[in-house]
Amino acid sequence: xxxxxxxxxxxxxxxxxxxxxxxxxxxxxxxxxxxxxxxxxxxxxxxxxxxxxxxxxxxxxxxxxxxxxxxxxxxxxxxxxxxxxxxxxxxxxxxxxxxxxxxxxxxxxxxx
Amino acid sequence: xxxxxxxxxxxxxxxxxxxxxxxxxxxxxxxxxxxxxxxxxxxxxxxxxxxxxxxxxxxxxxxxxxxxxxxxxxxxxxxxxxxxxxxxxxxxxxxxxxxxxxxxxxxxxxxxx
Numbered sequence: 385x386x387x388x389x390x391x392x393x394x395x396x397x398x399x400x401x402x403x404x405x406x407x408x409x410x411x412x413x414x415x416x417x418x419x420x421x422x423x424x425x426x427x428x429x430x431x432x433x434x435x436x437x438x439x440x441x442x443x444x445x446x447x448x449x450x451x452x453x454x455x456x457x458x459x460x461x462x463x464x465x466x467x468x469x470x471x472x473x474x475x476x477x478x479x480x481x482x483x484x485x486x487x488x489x490x491x492x493x494x495x496x
Numbered sequence: 497x498x499x500x501x502x503x504x505x506x507x508x509x510x511x512x513x514x515x516x517x518x519x520x521x522x523x524x525x526x527x528x529x530x531x532x533x534x535x536x537x538x539x540x541x542x543x544x545x546x547x548x549x550x551x552x553x554x555x556x557x558x559x560x561x562x563x564x565x566x567x568x569x570x571x572x573x574x575x576x577x578x579x580x581x582x583x584x585x586x587x588x589x590x591x592x593x594x595x596x597x598x599x600x601x602x603x604x605x606x607x608x609x
Binding site for chain 2: 416418426428429433471473487488489
């Protein structure tokens with residue numbers, strides 16, 4: 385089983401729709417979780433951290449489910465500019481310089 | 497926030513030559529940096545972990561003699577692709593953690609002709 389798994393998509397949804405995708409992780413002791421966004425031919429950039437209590441930033445909501453070992457990202461009122469690949473990132477327990485583990489990414493395409 | 501600078505952003509080289517890619521942490525010290533490779537429409541794959549003052553740790557399947565990593569200072573790691581071949585053409589990205597967030601260089605698009 386992969387350490388971090390995501391549905392690769394692509395998710396193709398109309399502008400204004402709500403879309404959600406999940407990411408599962410295998411190490412139950414993982415402590416830090418993030419969603420990164422990667423545009424085509426660009427480096428990944430942090431979209432939001434995922435806290436135990438869940439967090440919301442405008443149209444984006446991230447949640448953590450420790451019991452089932454997954455994190456989710458919900459995008460409301462999607463915009464054309466939301467088209468990108470969304471990477472789930474997990475920082476396993478260990479030293480302060482632990483390597484982070486990337487999911488394979490979920491491709492999202494918003495159509496007019 | 498923290499900044500990681502990677503250079504060059506794009507390079508085209510002839511088969512058999514070597515290419516050096518630099519990764520710098522501009523406003524923080526990074527004892528550890530990570531090198532990733534990404535093929536088109538695929539995810540980032542960790543190649544190696546660069547450790548300041550010691551040998552890099554390579555992931556399974558990555559040839560250490562082909563992908564030379566040097567982490568000579570707390571702000572600079574270099575990746576040298578030796579004797580490059582067309583199949584080495586890819587997008588290479590470095591990263592450093594400024595806890596708890598990972599920051600990435602801009603990436604280097606390598607094309608071997």
